[in-house]
Amino acid sequence: MKSIVLIKQVLEAPSITGEPGGEGQVGSDSQRVTNAYDHFAIEEGLRTREKHGGDVTAVTLGPDSAVEVLRESLAMGVNNAVHLKDPAFDDLDAPAVARVLAAAVRKIGDVDLVFTGKLTIDTNTALTGPMVASHLGVTLLTEVFRVDEIDLEGRTITVERLLEGGLEIVKAKLPALIAITKDINEPRYASLLGIRKAAKAPVTVWGAADLDVEAHSATRVVAKHLPPARPAGEVFQGEPDELVDRMVEKLAEGKFI
Numbered sequence: 293m294k295s296i297v298l299i300k301q302v303l304e305a306p307s308i309t310g311e312p313g314g315e316g317q318v319g320s321d322s323q324r325v326t327n328a329y330d331h332f333a334i335e336e337g338l339r340t341r342e343k344h345g346g347d348v349t350a351v352t353l354g355p356d357s358a359v360e361v362l363r364e365s366l367a368m369g370v371n372n373a374v375h376l377k378d379p380a381f382d383d384l385d386a387p388a389v390a391r392v393l394a395a396a397v398r399k400i401g402d403v404d405l406v407f408t409g410k411l412t413i414d415t416n417t418a419l420t421g422p423m424v425a426s427h428l429g430v431t432l433l434t435e436v437f438r439v440d441e442i443d444l445e446g447r448t449i450t451v452e453r454l455l456e457g458g459l460e461i462v463k464a465k466l467p468a469l470i471a472i473t474k475d476i477n478e479p480r481y482a483s484l485l486g487i488r489k490a491a492k493a494p495v496t497v498w499g500a501a502d503l504d505v506e507a508h509s510a511t512r513v514v515a516k517h518l519p520p521a522r523p524a525g526e527v528f529q530g531e532p533d534e535l536v537d538r539m540v541e542k543l544a545e546g547k548f549i
């Protein structure tokens with residue numbers, strides 16, 4: 293059983309600072325961490341290996357600092373780590389990121405399952421998994437809340453998908469990409485020994501030249517703006533009866549009643 297987990301480094305508390313209505317800066321004092329949903333994806337990859345054997349490879353596309361999320365996944369127990377890093381990969385939009393990730397999965401080869409998070413907590417498009425699956429031509433399963441069965445001989449997987457107000461059980465063909473929802477499992481903590489080993493473990497680095505892929509975006513973020521400041525609220529003071537009358541008047545003025 294060969295699995296890949298796609299993980300992304302994100303700002304823990306992404307914030308845009310600046311003057312209301314003016315150009316915003318993305319807060320840089322926030323810590324960089326593994327995307328919360330990707331912890332569940334790593335854990336699911338590890339549990340699948342524990343049940344069916346094989347190996348799990350963590351892959352990230354990101355700047356130098358992104359190696360930290362790979363080290364964390366190695367400390368949790370993944371077998372291999374691949375860092376997709378190249379100046380050509382800076383500032384790519386979601387379709388371009390998906391093309392590069394799919395090229396890396398192809399290069400690793402013979403993959404049975406690709407795990408992703410449902411979305412990222414910073415740019416949260418929730419598009420990356422579906423686009424990678426489409427490039428690879430593999431089965432796509434989103435909102436996966438439980439993996440019920442993997443039949444390696446029959447080449448099928450059965451999962452439970454979380455719907456609004458219920459669960460859907462789906463049997464599908466392998467290979468597949470599954471996008472994981474939160475609370476599918478309880479991600480393990482890395483042991484001290486695991487952290488020490490991970491610090492020295494090799495990390496494979498692939499750039500644009502290693503992957504047969506076009507790394508360019510069709511879109512470019514040209515500015516980030518903050519919403520205009522809200523007008524200050526009105527404060528009424530007085531006796532309760534007076535305040536009630538005033539409030540009813542205000543609601544009528546605003547045509548709420």
Ligand SMILES: Cc1cc2nc3c(=O)[nH]c(=O)nc-3n(C[C@H](O)[C@H](O)[C@H](O)COP(=O)(O)OP(=O)(O)OC[C@H]3O[C@@H](n4cnc5c(N)ncnc54)[C@H](O)[C@@H]3O)c2cc1C
Pocket residue numbers: 298299300301327329330333351352353354382383384385386387389390393407408409410411412414415416417418419420421509511512513
């Ligand atoms: C420095 C920087 C500059 C950027 N500049 C631009 C820009 O100019 N224009 C623009 O449109 N966008 C830009 N982005 C956003 C970037 O395109 C998105 O981060 C990326 O496409 C993934 O989309 P998402 O974060 O919404 O992921 P989602 O689709 O919400 O993520 C779902 C899942 O996909 C996987 N995944 C997502 N991203 C990665 C990754 N990088 N590596 C491995 N797995 C991943 C994870 O499993 C994740 O849980 C920039 C991002 C960064 C970090």
